[in-house]
Amino acid sequence: SQKIEQNSEALNIQEGKTATLTCNYTNYSPAYLQWYRQDPGRGPVFLLLIRENEKEKRKERLKVTFDTTLKQSLFHITASQPADSATYLCALKASGSSNTGKLIFGQGTTLQVKP
Amino acid sequence: EPEVTQTPSHQVTQMGQEVILRCVPISNHLYFYWYRQILGQKVEFLVSFYNNEISEKSEIFDDQFSVERPDGSNFTLKIRSTKLEDSAMYFCASSGAGNYGYTFGSGTRLTVV
Known part of the structure; x- marks a missing residue:
């Protein structure tokens, strides 16, 4: 069956460190993949898009990689x-x-950055 | 920065009643969408709309649902006879031509009692 999965456990890291979140998919052939940020009670906010023929995209402190x-x-x-x-x-x-x-959205990973 | 505007922000309705959720997409966008998110679950696709007609819909989007773009600016989602399981956050989104990110509204929280 088709699935898109993110780590459902919350990720807790210390301020200043690099956070790495994972998205895995099965039985899809993606044209592209997007990453969004969602705050409680709010709509998703677009961050980055990466196409299936691209390996890496960057925007300021954000980086996305794509391994088909x-x-x-x-x-x-x-x-x-x-x-x-x-x-x-x-x-x-x-x-x-x-x-x-x-x-098609994954279920999301909650990131908590501690001061 | 242009925004997608949704009204109302909250709607409480009795089971069996009709509701209309309203959205004003970004003016130069061509594609319009409705998604929903049941509390604690994934964001789910409902319907996409392009060139004044539905271009794709999910199995959730049954005969109880309809969409309209009655004028050049508004985009509405109607649920004819609401059920308890329709309680969710409903998001409108729009996008331009080409592969770019979507702009989502802040959502309408629908509670069916």
């Missing part, structure tokens, strides 16, 4: 700050689907 052989994306936040504490969602758009933009 391992069927995995890693999301890194360097020099983490308490303000980075939130739930991070990965979302996949399958290739071969119509250009409707339907995203």
Whole structure:
């Protein structure tokens, strides 16, 4: 069956360290994968998009990698700050689907950065 | 920064009643979506809308659901006869042409009692 999975356990790290979050998928052929931040009671906020032919994308303190052989994306936040504490969602758009933009979301990983 | 605006932020309705959730997407976006998130669960796709028609819908989006873009700015989701299991946060989103991120609204929390 098709699955997109993130580590459901919360990730607790110390301020200044690098946070690494994992997104694994099975039985999908992704066109691209997106990462979003979600704060409690709020809508997802877009962070980064990486296409299936790209290995790495960066934006300020954020970095995303995409390994289609391992069927995995890693999301890194360097020099983490308490303000980075939130739930991070990965979302996949399958290739071969119509250009409707339907995203399939993982369940999210909650990151807590301690001062 | 342009925003997607959703109203109301909270809606409580009795089972069997009709509700309309409203959204104003970003003005130059072409694709519009509704997603929902039941408390503690994943964000789930409901429907996408492009060129004034539904382009894709999920199995959740049955005959009780409908969408409309009645004018050039609003995008609505109607649930005709609400059930308890429709209680969730409903998010509207929009995107432009090309593979870019989506802009989500802050959501409408629907509670069916």
